[in-house]
Every structure is written in C-alpha cells, then in structure tokens.
Amino acid sequence: MDFSRAEAELLDRLFADLVDSDVTFVVPRGYRDLPHSVPGSDIDVYVIDDDFEEAVRVAERLGFGSSDSSAGVRGLVEKVAANPGRATELLLSDRTKALRFAFETLTDTETVQTEYEEWKGSNGNVALHLTNHVVYESPMQSDVRQMIRVDPAVEESLFRHRRFVDGIPVPSEPDELAHLLCRGVFSYEGEFPPYYERRCRELSETVLSSPEMEKRFERLLSLLFFDADRVVRDHVERDSYDQLKSDLVSFADY
Template sequence: MSISLKQQKAIFNVFDSFEEQNIRYVVLRGYDDLPEAIAGSDIDVLAEVSSFDAAVQICEDDFELDEPTARNVLKLASAGVSQPQQTIEAITTSPSHVLEIVKETVTTADFSNRNYVERTFRSGAIVIDLENHLAYKSTLDGSQIRVDPDVEAAMLDRRVKRDGFYIPAPPDALAHLVCRGVFDYDGDFPDRYISKCNDLRQRVTSDPTLDEQFRTLLSKLFYDADSVVYESVLAGNYQSIRSELRQYSDY
C-alpha cells in the first residue's frame, strides 16, 4: 500500500522521537518498502520493555490509540439497544449465558501472558502495532506466548539502521518470519513470507557467522526440534515445518 507524504511524516516522527529519547526499537514487519509504501497496512514495532510506556506516548502524538475492548463494548451495547425486547428476555431467562457473552466481548483484547502488551495506533489506513515483547500465537489456545528473552535481546542488540529506522539483522528477521508462519499463520506461509524467507535464507546460510546466529535462535525458539526446523528452512520447505514438528517425538 502506497502512503502519502503526510503519512510518511507521521511514521518517521515516531521513529525520530524514539531515537531522540534513546528508545531501542526494531520494526518487525511492514518495512520492506518504507518510506514509499507498506506491505499491507500494518507496521509491527518491538520497543524495549523499559521504554515501552514512553514509546506509547510518542505514538499517541501522531496516531490515534485503537482500543479493541472499547470497540467490542460499544458493539455489544449497540446490539442491545437495537433489539431491546430480545435483550430483556435473554437477561431474564438466561442471565448466566448473557454474562458469558459480556465476559467474552470485554476480554477479547486480553492475553493469557500478562507480561505481553500490544498497543495498536491508527492514522487513516496506516496501523502501528507496538509490542513490548516478542510473542507468537499458542498452538493450544491462541494466546500470545512470549519467547525466550535472549531472542528478544538479540533482536534489539543486532538491529540494523536502514533509511532512518531500525530493522532486524538477517538471522533475527528469518527466525521471526519462520515463527510467524509456523505459529501465527498455523503453518500456512503466505507467498510473500516464502519469498522473503528464501532471500534471507541465502544471505544467512552463505555467511558462517550469520548461520550460527540463526541456529542459536532456532535452539531457543524450537528447543530440541531446532534441527528439524533448520533442515526445512535450508530446503525451502516452509509449509511442512508445522506438520513435521507435530510428528517430532521430543517436541
């Protein structure tokens, strides 16, 4: 998606302010075509946890905080107003069921891992998703599960500055995309992920230092199944990683 000069200014105001206030961050996704365009409409940003509150305040200067919970409550209230008779009957005859609906609606934006916080900011069609930790969707209940802190630290320590903002180093970018595909996309890697993984794989595996860094990341992300994932990535068999992990006896 192409972005206007005004939108570019808003995005880079955030990045420049992060740097001015010594907030360590890295753009996880949506950076390939910046500043002219965004792949999709979302820019995912990891901000160091110690500076996360300050990062939120900076984002609020140029973007509007988008609160999913508030939106869900308004939708629930609107539904009750539009169907008052049915709502009264439901409360009278099945109060426990109504309570469950309310509970589910209000907690939609909640996460089982209380250490993980995500804030979404919007400016027109542009979205910045600001995260305080690296986390991926659980295969059990869909909650966000934080990764080993060493993976997060490496992402920030090895970040690379490009065109006025920070992006992950190749090993970290590749590991992040693999986890996104395996967990957040349920193993079904989008075509754009496959293309980017292929590019990063060539860069990482052709450099012994980068390759070793990537292997270390996989050991912290996939534990004893790291070799299974590494061999799949090496062969470009991304779509089979999740099914191979399920068959792996020690995973």
C-alpha cells in the same frame, strides 16, 4: 498498503522522534518499502519493555489515536480502575459473574500472557501496532487464543543486533529469518504467505553463507523450537516451508 506523501512524512517523523526519545525499538518485518508502503495493513513495532510507555506517548503526540488494546495485568488494572463500582458490585453479588468479568477482562485481546502488552493506534491510513515483548500464538489447542512470550534471549538478540536501514531500526538477518519462521508456523498455522516465502529465501541465502550469522541463527532456532530445531533448519536448507508445521507436529519431542 501504499501511503500518501503526507503519510510517509508522518512515518518518517514517528521513527525519528522515537530515536530522538531514546526509545529502543525495531520494525521486525515488512520494512523494506517504508515509509512509502507496507505489505500488510499495519506496521508492527517491537519496543523494549522499559520504553513502551514512552513509545506510546510519542505516537499520541503525533496524532495517533488509540484503540482499547491494553493486555495483561496492566490492562486489567486500567479497566478495574475505570469501573471499580461494576467490579465491586459483581464481586459482592455474584461470584460466578465476577469470575466471568475478570476472565473477559483478562482475555479482552484474546491473550492470557500477563507480561505482554500491546497498543494499537492510527492516524489516517497509517496504523501502528506496538508490543512490549515478542510473542507468538500458542500451538496448544485451546478455546482461547493464547500468546506465548519467547525466551528473553531471543528478544535480547533482536534488539542488540538490530541495524538501521534508511533511519529505521530493523532486525539482523538471522533474527528476521527466525521471526518470519515463527510467524509462518504459529501465526499463519504453517501456511506461509508468498511474501514470507520470498523473504525467507533471500534471508537464508545470506545467513547460511556466513559462519557467524549461521551460528547465531542456529542458537535462535534452539531457543524457539527446542529439540526440533534441526527439523526447521532442514526445511530452510531445502527452501521448503509448506510442510514445516506438519513435520513439527509429528516430531516426537516437539
């Protein structure tokens, strides 16, 4: 999506205000043409949990209007507080309906991950998606789309090794490559978009040519894919992503 001059200036102001407010955040992907355009329809931003509420306030001060996107326990508390009479009425009159009410509330954004919170807001054509943790769709079959938080060490690496490009904090090459691999496998069910394949190819050339980056990348793979980390590494080396998910599924210990 291409942005107008005014929208690009708005994004510049947003990132500058987040930095000035000491919010620790990172734009994990699709950042190379910001603030002028993004590959998708919105801008994803990971915010360290302690700074999440401040990040939302910064966005709201700049005119971003929110959608109803609270998730997890905090989202449930907000909804019950907003409608305590309905919750009490259901609990007293019909336990089955009360359980359904609670379940629908908890899964309003199709997630049962209690530590995960997101906020979606827009100002004109500029759409933001803020999250307080790095999560991916669960590979387990379920009627409910479940979001699973990664090992906290993965998040710690993402924020600790971030770098600034044109005033925007972005992941280091090993962190970005690991992130795109997870997105391709879990979010896109193994069907990597062309942009992901191109970017993975670029990043792998950089990461695998640096012993320090390669070591960090291998550690991230072990935290994200466990004993199947070698399977993922082999596909990266071969620049082959189409069969990655199927090979992971067939891997005995995955």
